[in-house]
Amino acid sequence: GIQVEQSPPDLILQEGANSTLRCNFSDSVNNLQWFHQNPWGQLINLFYIPSGTKQNGRLSATTVATERYSLLYISSSQTTDSGVYFCAASDQTGANNLFFGTGTRLTVIP
Amino acid sequence: DAGVIQSPRHEVTEMGQEVTLRCKPISGHNSLFWYRQTMMRGLELLIYFNNNVPIDDSGMPEDRFSAKMPNASFSTLKIQPSEPRDSAVYFCASSDRAHNYGYTFGSGTRLTVV
Numbered sequence: 585g586i587q588v589e590q591s592p593p594d595l596i597l598q599e600g601a602n603s604t605l606r607c608n609f610s611d612s613v614n615n616l617q618w619f620h621q622n623p624w625g626q627l628i629n630l631f632y633i634p635s636g637t638k639q640n641g642r643l644s645a646t647t648v649a650t651e652r653y654s655l656l657y658i659s660s661s662q663t664t665d666s667g668v669y670f671c672a673a674s675d676q677t678g679a680n681n682l683f684f685g686t687g688t689r690l691t692v693i694p
Numbered sequence: 695d696a697g698v699i700q701s702p703r704h705e706v707t708e709m710g711q712e713v714t715l716r717c718k719p720i721s722g723h724n725s726l727f728w729y730r731q732t733m734m735r736g737l738e739l740l741i742y743f744n745n746n747v748p749i750d751d752s753g754m755p756e757d758r759f760s761a762k763m764p765n766a767s768f769s770t771l772k773i774q775p776s777e778p779r780d781s782a783v784y785f786c787a788s789s790d791r792a793h794n795y796g797y798t799f800g801s802g803t804r805l806t807v808v
Contacts, residue, residue: 585739625801625802627785627802629796629799670737672737679742680725681727681739682739684729685736686736
């Protein structure tokens with residue numbers, strides 16, 4: 585399956601700071617999603633974004649499919665943003681089974 | 695909709711016992727996925743179904759693992775016999791074309807095999 589790499593592996597922010605998380609993938613994608621796993625283990629879908637840019641409140645994401653990367657922006661971070669952020673992708677075989685990266689663990693301190 | 699519902703939330707069992715994990719996808723979703731999460735291996739896709747049909751089970755670790763989807767509203771993942779290395783959190787997710795295949799995950803089942 586497609587290889588997904590995320591960076592940085594860990595990130596510590598002061599509340600109110602901005603951050604950018606990166607996701608590189610090894611092949612052309614037909615499906616790319618970002619997820620947040622909260623400290624209780626729940627996986628929440630943030631974006632479906634195989635290409636282009638989307639925004640949802642303080643979060644936004646951009647995928648440059650031709651260069652095989654995606655970015656997740658978090659602005660004005662809050663302690664509730666803490667957790668692990670996963671990028672997941674599927675290739676263009678037509679299937680939509682996602683392969684997950686290893687995640688970025690974000691800790692926002694007050 | 696109540697979302698994707700998994701049961702049980704926690705399961706502790708002895709090595710060698712049979713374990714059955716259950717999942718109810720979101721009504722109308724036609725794809726269902728089983729994932730396993732461990733510290734060492736992260737989130738691994740075990741098997742997925744489209745319209746109740748298993749499409750790819752190449753992620754199922756061994757013959758001890760089996761999954762079924764007898765109808766559009768129910769799926770099971772069975773481990774028989776269970777081993778300590780099967781300890782993990784098992785997630786079920788569902789998706790559909792109408793929502794651009796965005797996944798919705800259940801709350802997971804934390805399995806501990808002693």
